[in-house]
Amino acid sequence: MAGSDRGMLKCSRLTKVYSGARKALDGITFSVEATGIFVLIGRNGSGKTTLIRILATELEPTSGNASFGSMDVMGDASLLREKIAIVPQEARTVPWMTPMQTVSAYLMWRGMGYGEARRRASDALENLGMSHYRDRLNRTLSGGMKRKVLVAAVLSSDAEIIFLDEPTTGLDPVSRREFWDLMKDIEGERFTFLTTHYLEEAEALGDRIGMLEAGRLIRMGTLDDLRRSVRHGYSMSIPAGQKEVRISVSEGEMLKGADGTRILTSEDEAFSISRELIRDGVKFTINPVSLDDIFFYLVSREREENAGNKGEAVEQLRGFGGEEEQA
Amino acid sequence: MDSVEKRSRLSQFSASILVNSLYEMKNYPVVLVNTVLSPISFLLLIVFVSHGALIGEAVQGGFIMSMFGAGTSLQADLSHLKNDFKLQDMVVSSPTSWMVYVAGMAASELVYSVPALAVLAILAFYFVHMSPAGTLLFVAVLFLVFASSMAIGYTFATFSTDIVQSFAFSRLISTLFSTIPPVYYPITYIPLPYRYLAYLSPTTYAAQLAQYEGGYVHISPQMFAASWIILILVAAILFALAGSKARWREK
Numbered sequence: 001m002a003g004s005d006r007g008m009l010k011c012s013r014l015t016k017v018y019s020g021a022r023k024a025l026d027g028i029t030f031s032v033e034a035t036g037i038f039v040l041i042g043r044n045g046s047g048k049t050t051l052i053r054i055l056a057t058e059l060e061p062t063s064g065n066a067s068f069g070s071m072d073v074m075g076d077a078s079l080l081r082e083k084i085a086i087v088p089q090e091a092r093t094v095p096w097m098t099p100m101q102t103v104s105a106y107l108m109w110r111g112m113g114y115g116e117a118r119r120r121a122s123d124a125l126e127n128l129g130m131s132h133y134r135d136r137l138n139r140t141l142s143g144g145m146k147r148k149v150l151v152a153a154v155l156s157s158d159a160e161i162i163f164l165d166e167p168t169t170g171l172d173p174v175s176r177r178e179f180w181d182l183m184k185d186i187e188g189e190r191f192t193f194l195t196t197h198y199l200e201e202a203e204a205l206g207d208r209i210g211m212l213e214a215g216r217l218i219r220m221g222t223l224d225d226l227r228r229s230v231r232h233g234y235s236m237s238i239p240a241g242q243k244e245v246r247i248s249v250s251e252g253e254m255l256k257g258a259d260g261t262r263i264l265t266s267e268d269e270a271f272s273i274s275r276e277l278i279r280d281g282v283k284f285t286i287n288p289v290s291l292d293d294i295f296f297y298l299v300s301r302e303r304e305e306n307a308g309n310k311g312e313a314v315e316q317l318r319g320f321g322g323e324e325e326q327a
Numbered sequence: 328m329d330s331v332e333k334r335s336r337l338s339q340f341s342a343s344i345l346v347n348s349l350y351e352m353k354n355y356p357v358v359l360v361n362t363v364l365s366p367i368s369f370l371l372l373i374v375f376v377s378h379g380a381l382i383g384e385a386v387q388g389g390f391i392m393s394m395f396g397a398g399t400s401l402q403a404d405l406s407h408l409k410n411d412f413k414l415q416d417m418v419v420s421s422p423t424s425w426m427v428y429v430a431g432m433a434a435s436e437l438v439y440s441v442p443a444l445a446v447l448a449i450l451a452f453y454f455v456h457m458s459p460a461g462t463l464l465f466v467a468v469l470f471l472v473f474a475s476s477m478a479i480g481y482t483f484a485t486f487s488t489d490i491v492q493s494f495a496f497s498r499l500i501s502t503l504f505s506t507i508p509p510v511y512y513p514i515t516y517i518p519l520p521y522r523y524l525a526y527l528s529p530t531t532y533a534a535q536l537a538q539y540e541g542g543y544v545h546i547s548p549q550m551f552a553a554s555w556i557i558l559i560l561v562a563a564i565l566f567a568l569a570g571s572k573a574r575w576r577e578k
Contacts, residue, residue: 056420059577077576078424086420091413096351105350108342109423111335137354153417163420 007069009034009055009193014064016050016215024050026215027064032208034068034161034191037183039206041196041295047215048195049089049165055193056086056163068161085110085159087150089166089195095139099125099149102138106153124156125149128182144175151179155186164194168201180204199292211295213302219294226294234270235293236263238277238284245280247273255300264293339423343431346414347404348438363443366392370450373511381512386450387465387537388511391530393443394469395505397436398476399497405432405484406493425575433477461540471558472533476504478565485573503528510534513544529561 008031016025024047032038042048053059055066057077066073071080093102103121108114125134128148138146147167154162168176176198183192183205196202202209203223210220219226232252238245240260247254252265263273270286277284351358366389373385409415418428457465479500487493508528509517514535517525525531532554538544539551546554 053416053577056416057576058416058419078422081420082422084420086417088413088416091417092411094346094350094408094412094414096354097346098354101345101350105342105346106417106421108338108345109418109428110421111338111423113334113338114341117338150417 007034008032009038009066009068009191011051011055011066012064014051014054014066015062016047016054016059017062024215025054025061028215028217029064030210030217030220032210032220035188036207037187037192037194037205038208038210039194039196039202040210040212041199041202041291042212043197043299046212048197048212050215051212052086052163052165052193052195053088056084057081058086058088083159084161084163085154085157086163087147087154087165087167089169091150093138093141093146093149095137097138098135099130099138099141099145099152100134102149103153103156107157110157110159120156121152124152128152142175144171144178147171147175147179148182151182160190162190162192164192166195166197168196168198176201199290199295203291209291211298213299214306216302218298218302223291226291227289230264230289230294230297232265233289234265234267234286235289236265236270236273236284236286237261238263238282242282243280245277245282247276249273253297255297257296257300262293262296264289264297335422336427339427340431340434342423343428344435344438347408347432347435349435352439358439359442362439362441363446365396366390366443367446369506369511370447377512382450383455383541384513384534384538384543385511386447386455387541388534389447390444390451390465390469391472391510391533391537392505393440393447394473395476395530396501397440398433398473398478398480399501400439400480401433401436401477402480402484402487402500403490403493403497404436405429405481406487407490409484410487410489410493419575425573429477429481433473436477437473455541457540457542465537465540468533468536468558471562472530474562475529475558475565476500478562478569482565482569482573485575504530508534513538515544529558532557 010031011028014025014028015023017023026047028051040048040051050059054061055073057073057080060074068080068083070076071083073080093099097105100118100121103124104114104117107117107120112120122131122134125131128151130145130148130152133141133145138149141149151164151167154164168179171179180201183194186192187207194205206223208220208222209226211218219229221229238261240258247261247263249263249265249269251269252263255262255264263270265273274284274286369392370385370389373388374382377385405415415428480497483496483500484493487496508525508531510530510533514522514525514531535544535546536551536554536558539546
């Protein structure tokens, strides 16, 4: 199916309330073209897994609806299931099976014959550099290898929409980067919906990025869109536990947290503050504004707004574009 | 359904059998011994205690316990694959329907029981004497026992949240329905007041019918008919419950 047939992923006022009245999703509305890689970031418990499970037809929403093109996630689940595949967050390989058996069995569940499934599985494992391990028991593989086996299973299928729920959680940095390389290689062939709480992963992979906090989508766009939502280009971090210094920030924003102070400001002011901090012997880091800074700021603002502390939130908005939710 | 769709369903059905029995048996051969042990150990116990007098009933009981055990194992296995590996989540988001997945998993439990059934079949050949019609009725009884326990297994599996809870349920159901009731010996061995309790288990009716077909006990035509009706009704009710209560897409 061509990318255009997948159309748009649309969510309209999607809400999920679990028993005990815990609201995991709170009226999420957005639409995004179902091509490339969409990365959903958010802290633990922000609702990422709930959203991905609803979209992957595993979980019913409490209210609202979602669709891919003309296919409704609830009403056309059978049709949609022909086109989607998921690696759930806590998915593990079955220990008594080998990578070859794991991938080929998954392909058989997708309807392929035994011979075709074995051929595809063999090719997929070879493409991921796992030929050498294909007949070893899964329980003997490293954590990274086991993850790769599951990813190989969904990638070797004909699914056009792939859901990966925190695929690199628990992987070492090398395995994580190998996974990123793999995702970049397959980018463009299908639509990948990926969740993560590693912001550098979202920066590395996401064509478009959504930010989820407490079940609400607080911002969405390309990395450039998100960067543009912050007027200032530099971020300074001053870790807590150092001597008290008085810093005057006239052009930017100063956010205080338990782990220290973060300043978002212009290049000139950043270097001016840097000189003062060096003179006073205070340790700090300075970098161009990253997704981490944007996320930190937006989550802080969201929390303050939810807490009803609007006055302070408005004060802290100085220096930021202050755009609302966008597609 | 066209031939491509039929082949596709067959592949999906076969995948469950491969994952839940054949690959496990191939890669961990010790499980083959395990499947034989449970029914055979009870059989030996009853034969020794009765000095060989109850060997026919005990072999039939071994069949009934194997078939009931296959259903309760389905519960533990489905729950294990769903909660610990999230494999069921991957299958839900695929073209496989819940019916094909569960049917394949149920078949995998029968495949898993083949070593035990083979040993019991050899023993039955020597020690149980039934007419061809009686053998057919015995197979029908076994099918109903399996169907009932499978329905119980699937329903419980969809509600269980972890493997410890799941295995606890599995053992409880197995003990209540295949160890405590008079499956390996005639119900007349149980003192009368407790006999009524035994009739709360469908496996009691299954054993009674099997023992009647084997010529070990005599039951009235009314009890014969009632036993069949109860077995069929229990299976139908459990299937209806499984269909209405069990969840494929979670709520």
